[in-house]
Amino acid sequence: MSKFGVMVMGPAGVGKSTFCASLITHLQLSRRSAFYVNLDPAAEHFEHQPDLDIKDLISVEDVMEEVGLGPNGGLIYCFEFLMQNLDFLSEALDSLTEEYLIIFDMPGQIELYTHVPVLPTLVKFLSQPGALDIRLCAAYLLEATYVIDRAKYFAGSLSAMSAMMMLEVPHINILSKMDLIKDQMRKKDFKRFITPDTSLLEDDPADLARKRAGVNIDAHYADPNDKDVVMSGASFKQLNTAVANLLESFSLVSYLKLDCTDEESVAAILSYIDDCIQYHEAQEPKELPDEEYEEAE
Numbered sequence: 389m390s391k392f393g394v395m396v397m398g399p400a401g402v403g404k405s406t407f408c409a410s411l412i413t414h415l416q417l418s419r420r421s422a423f424y425v426n427l428d429p430a431a432e433h434f435e436h437q438p439d440l441d442i443k444d445l446i447s448v449e450d451v452m453e454e455v456g457l458g459p460n461g462g463l464i465y466c467f468e469f470l471m472q473n474l475d476f477l478s479e480a481l482d483s484l485t486e487e488y489l490i491i492f493d494m495p496g497q498i499e500l501y502t503h504v505p506v507l508p509t510l511v512k513f514l515s516q517p518g519a520l521d522i523r524l525c526a527a528y529l530l531e532a533t534y535v536i537d538r539a540k541y542f543a544g545s546l547s548a549m550s551a552m553m554m555l556e557v558p559h560i561n562i563l564s565k566m567d568l569i570k571d572q573m574r575k576k577d578f579k580r581f582i583t584p585d586t587s588l589l590e591d592d593p594a595d596l597a598r599k600r601a602g603v604n605i606d607a608h609y610a611d612p613n614d615k616d617v618v619m620s621g622a623s624f625k626q627l628n629t630a631v632a633n634l635l636e637s638f639s640l641v642s643y644l645k646l647d648c649t650d651e652e653s654v655a656a657i658l659s660y661i662d663d664c665i666q667y668h669e670a671q672e673p674k675e676l677p678d679e680e681y682e683e684a685e
Contacts, residue, residue, distance in 0.1 A: 389521075390521050390670060391481065394524070394527050395526045396529065397551060399498060400495075403531065404529055411657075411658060412424060425438060426441045427470075430449075445470065463497050523666065523667075523670075528559065531568075532563040532566050533565060535563070536569070562643060565646075567647045581643065
């Protein structure tokens with residue numbers, strides 16, 4: 389029988405572990421089983437203790453100390469080491485039944501989702517028939533506050549599309565921490581950010597603020613090392629426009645909204661995950677007890 393799993397991904401600080409904890413709590417309240425796998429070798433604090441933790445195999449701190457690598461290089465080293473010791477995963481996951489939702493809490497380093505081929509290899513190992521045979525979907529989180537900064541929003545959306553194309557598994561994109569922007573943006577205005585398109589650049593708050601202040605930067609005389617100058621220059625605008633056009637052309641990225649403080653919001657995201665992995669379709673129909681058959685007759 390197939391197993392079912394979700395890989396929770398996204399940049400650092402977007403609330404991946406918080407979402408995993410909310411998802412586990414909701415599953416428990418719904419009398420469903422969850423198996424929590426932490427694959428972030430630098431994670432330290434958990435609301436729910438992982439059932440399987442990569443740090444029992446290798447940690448970034450040990451790699452940095454023994455091999456002399458930095459945090460990002462150490463994380464890549466940890467994943468390469470994991471790929472050489474995949475029995476660490478298979479021994480723990482092999483005995484799980486289809487009743488479990490296996491939740492993989494992934495690290496936030498963007499290299500893993502852009503150009504390092506480690507994650508596609510891991511996905512193939514987890515999902516290949518005849519072995520673990522896990523029906524996987526990816527849940528890519530982006531912080532909802534990014535919509536205030538158009539550059540961050542489009543950069544995050546581009547990384548989401550990169551992960552979608554790289555992993556080649558059913559994929560949902562999520563704007564997390566919706567509770568943080570309730571007082572900053574009207575629901576009507578927020579709907580525009582569900583699907584990225586170039587029209588969002590026309591009313592960039594940062595650009596409008598500079599125009600109201602009468603700021604006019606001459607690129608010929610401005611200091612190229614000044615961050616504010618770079619972020620407000622014509623080249624940066626052209627870059628954002630190019631990224632927006634790319635996203636709009638492929639039309640692959642759209643978002644669901646998540647507020648981890650709202651149980652209905654978590655339940656809605658879980659329903660999308662179940663739909664992606666076809667969880668309910670794989671469940672065996674339950675037979676009615678004899679007395680219920682008699683009543684039905």
